[in-house]
Amino acid sequence: IQLSRYFQSLKEGDSVAVIREPSVDAHFPERLQGRTGIVIGKRGRAYMVKIMENDKEKRFIIESIHLNKIK
Secondary structure, three states: OOHHHHOOOOOOOOEEEEOOOOOOOOOOOHHHOOOEEEEEEEEOOEEEEEEEEOOEEEEEEEEHHHEEEOO
16 A cells, blocks of 8 residues: 555645545455545545536445546
8 A cells, every 4th residue: 555645735726636546455346446526625534526427417435445536
């Protein structure tokens, strides 16, 4: 596990890519792998990410280890 990704801090409005970290047990749907979204808030140590799926806006709570910031 990369500790820099585990302890990374994201701000509201940051664009992120959802990349599953295989060494950590992930409890999010397989369909999110490779998707991009926008951080809209923080819930504990996880982040709430808004992802567009077809024409609908969906919100998922994902831990920071599974998020890569897009620059």
